[in-house]
Amino acid sequence: MSEGYPSDWDSRxxxxxxxxxxxxxxxxxxxxxxxxxxxHAHHIVPKSKGGTHQKSNLDTLCKECHNxxxxxxxxxxxxxxxxxxxxxxxxxxxxxxxxxxxEIELGNQIIDTIDLLExxxxxxxxxxxxxxxxxxxxxxxTSERLENRFREVKEELSNNFGDFEQAIxxxxxxxxxxxxxxxxxxxxxxxxxxIATDIQDIVADHRDVSIxxxxxxxxxxxxxxxxxMIGEEFETLTERYINASEEVTDYLLSLIQGKVASISSNVxxxxxxxxxxxxxxxxxxxxxxxxxxxSHDLALARxxxxxxEWALTETTMEIIHSSRDxxxxxxxxxxxxxxxxxxxxxxxxxxxxxxASDKYFGLKKKLGSVVVLLALxxxxxxxxxxxxxMFGVLIIGLFIGRxxxxxxxxQKKLGNGIP
Numbered sequence: 001m002s003e004g005y006p007s008d009w010d011s012r013x014x015x016x017x018x019x020x021x022x023x024x025x026x027x028x029x030x031x032x033x034x035x036x037x038x039x040h041a042h043h044i045v046p047k048s049k050g051g052t053h054q055k056s057n058l059d060t061l062c063k064e065c066h067n068x069x070x071x072x073x074x075x076x077x078x079x080x081x082x083x084x085x086x087x088x089x090x091x092x093x094x095x096x097x098x099x100x101x102x103e104i105e106l107g108n109q110i111i112d113t114i115d116l117l118e119x120x121x122x123x124x125x126x127x128x129x130x131x132x133x134x135x136x137x138x139x140x141x142t143s144e145r146l147e148n149r150f151r152e153v154k155e156e157l158s159n160n161f162g163d164f165e166q167a168i169x170x171x172x173x174x175x176x177x178x179x180x181x182x183x184x185x186x187x188x189x190x191x192x193x194x195i196a197t198d199i200q201d202i203v204a205d206h207r208d209v210s211i212x213x214x215x216x217x218x219x220x221x222x223x224x225x226x227x228x229m230i231g232e233e234f235e236t237l238t239e240r241y242i243n244a245s246e247e248v249t250d251y252l253l254s255l256i257q258g259k260v261a262s263i264s265s266n267v268x269x270x271x272x273x274x275x276x277x278x279x280x281x282x283x284x285x286x287x288x289x290x291x292x293x294x295s296h297d298l299a300l301a302r303x304x305x306x307x308x309e310w311a312l313t314e315t316t317m318e319i320i321h322s323s324r325d326x327x328x329x330x331x332x333x334x335x336x337x338x339x340x341x342x343x344x345x346x347x348x349x350x351x352x353x354x355x356a357s358d359k360y361f362g363l364k365k366k367l368g369s370v371v372v373l374l375a376l377x378x379x380x381x382x383x384x385x386x387x388x389x390m391f392g393v394l395i396i397g398l399f400i401g402r403x404x405x406x407x408x409x410x411q412k413k414l415g416n417g418i419p
Contacts, residue, residue, distance in 0.1 A: 006053050013041035013058070020060035020094070025287075028092045029062040038063040044286055056285045087111055087246070088253045097263065097300060098309040098321035100256045106174045107252045109167050110245050113196065116164045117238050120199075123157035124206045124234070128227060131210040135219050150214060157207060161200070168196045176248070177255055185251050188244040195241045202237060206230045263298065263311050263320050271312035272333035277303035278346045278353070279324060286312070326350070331357045367406050374398055 006012065017039050022032035029037035042061040043053075089107040096104055130150045176189045209226050213219045273286045282305035288297070299312040306324065310317040318330040326347045335357045344352055375398060382391030 009053065012053065012055065016041050016055055016058045017060050019055070023060065023092075023094070024062035024065055025059045025094050026061055026065040028095075029064075031062065040066040042066055044288055056283050059287065087114075087249050089249055091256075096256065097260065097298065097311075098302065098307055099263070100259050101321075102174060103177055103252045103256050103259075106171065106176070107249050109171050109174070110192070110249055113164055113167050113171075114242060114245060116160050116167070117199070117241065119160045120157070120164070120203050121234070121238070123153055123160060124203065124210075124231070126153045127157060127207065127210040131214040132219060134214045134217050154207070154211070157203075161203060164196070165200065168193065168200075177252075179251075179255055179258070181258060182251070182254065185244075185247045188247045191244040192241060192248065195237050195244065199234070199237050199241065202230055202234045206234070260298070263318075271299035272315055272317070273312070274301050274310070274317055274333055274340075275337045276340055277306060277308060278336050278340050278344075279303065279308050279322070279326075280306040281340075281345070282306070284310075329353075332360050335360050367402075367409070371398065371402050371406070 017032060022034045022039065023030050024037060024039070029035060031037040031039035040061050040063055042059045044057050044059055087107075089104075089111040091104045091108065093101055093104050127150070130146065130153060133146060134150070172193060176184050176186060178184050206227065209223060209230070213223055271286070274284050276282065277284050280303060282303050284301045284303055287300045287302060300320075301310040301312055301317060303309075307321070308319065308323070308326075309321040311320050312333070315332055315334075316330055317333050317336060319326055319328075324347055329346070329350065331353055335353065339349070339353055339356060346353060375395070378391060378394040378398060382388070382394065
């Protein structure tokens with residue numbers, strides 16, 4: 001065991017891998033039994049800066065991304081599928097705030113269905129080709145290999161059909177998010193859902209014709225016409241589906257960038273970390289999200305139990321997403337930790353949290369005023385004495401006193417006078 005690590009480090013890091021689904025939280029590479037990436041447990045707040053070995057301070061990273069953070073190399077970006085590289089999706093939900101999870105989920109679903117359309121085209125073409133081969137042979141002459149291949153393609157088409165059906169059903173449950181800056185392409189979104197139903201019917205018709213030809217070992221002119229017409233209609237519907245999808249995904253990307261930009265003013269780095277979720281009491285997981293939606297860095301605290309997320313600064317935490325009816329809540333992290341220890345919870349005690357945070361802000365202002373007055377006194381006394389050394393010693397003493405006695409006074413006031 002490396003020096004400075006707990007005795008259960010090996011089991012602890014494996015629990016972190018399992019929690020993160022064996023996926024690098026930076027680039028999405030999979031490890032363990034799910035992929036070939038070598039996984040590392042990364043300390044979000046470095047050990048050198050007081051970071052702990054608790055699981056809430058650990059992230060799963062692949063070896064390349066971990067080396068990039070601690071070295072001079074550049075971390076690999078999130079891998080994208082061939083379709084995603086053109087559309088901006090798919091995106092990893094883990095790399096974005098919960099506040100844009102619906103947009104990401106919907107965009108990813110749309111891209112998944114487009115990938116399935118490409119598979120449909122391949123399956124239908126293969127199924128038709130194999131069906132025509134059966135016409136050339138009698139039942140006795142048909143090879144087992146041809147039978148197996150036809151069955152495999154039919155099963156693959158059936159699986160893809162089920163995945164497409166499931167994806168569309170899931171999309172119907174996600175309303176297209178609204179924007180205050182631009183009108184939502186509701187018509188195009190409804191077109192996607194309508195065309196999807198037509199595509200399902202066309203795929204089923206093509207499959208049925210191929211199966212009939214195979215079973216009867218006879219292809220008529222009407223079968224050829226049907227296959228040609230169905231193929232042309234499938235291509236037309238696919239083109240309409242892709243055009244509508246492009247408008248919707250462009251809109252979703254714009255929403256994601258706008259929402260991320262609206263909360264990107266929060267300080268990343270020495271962010272104050274909450275101890276527990278003030279809503280459900282579960283352990284909070286602190287996460288630094290870098291270079292998202294262009295160039296925004298965020299410090300986030302997430303509760304995976306109640307899916308509440310807070311944006312962190314050096315002293316405050318502001319709610320940016322919650323499944324509960326809690327909005328526009330910005331509190332001092334020290335206040336949240338203290339009130340939680342006293343048994344107060346959100347949203348029931350929201351007024352108590354806000355009053356205590358306001359009182360704490362007043363105390364910090366009062367302490368700041370005292371420090372400013374003392375600094376002015378030090379400047380005057382040092383000037384009168386003509387001693388730069390005296391000025392340096394007293395200023396350093398003031399700084400140390402502010403951090404020790406000042407913080408102790410604030411903590412005492414916080415514990416005794418709140419609520």
